[in-house]
Amino acid sequence: MSCYDIKSAENPDNALEKKHVPIIDAPDTVKKGEPFEVTVKMGEIDHPAEKDHFIQYVELYANYYQLGRVNFTPEMRPEVTFKVMLEESCTLRAFEFCNLHGQWEAKKEITVE
Ligand SMILES: [Fe+2]
Structure with a gap:
């Protein structure tokens, strides 16, 4: 496995995973076209925030569309809340x-009514 592979949760006891797999906090169901909040934060264990080791970015996708x-920077806590409006159900991917x-992924199904 190289640092260019996308990694996701495979072993919940793995400390590296706990530091890196993002957590998506969003409702299970939302109303079409109405704004709601999606918070993406780092894993169960705090990730280091040092000059030589830190989270460089967080991205949020609806399926394969980047939202x-x-x-x-190392001076920031890698946690962000997005305001999102969706037209149809999708998989949120952080x-x-x-x-x-390297890159780590989490997914959450979201239903749009
Ligand atoms: Fe790391």
């Missing part, structure tokens, strides 16, 4: 990129 991206450990 937004936020870049971070990516976070660690400069040492």
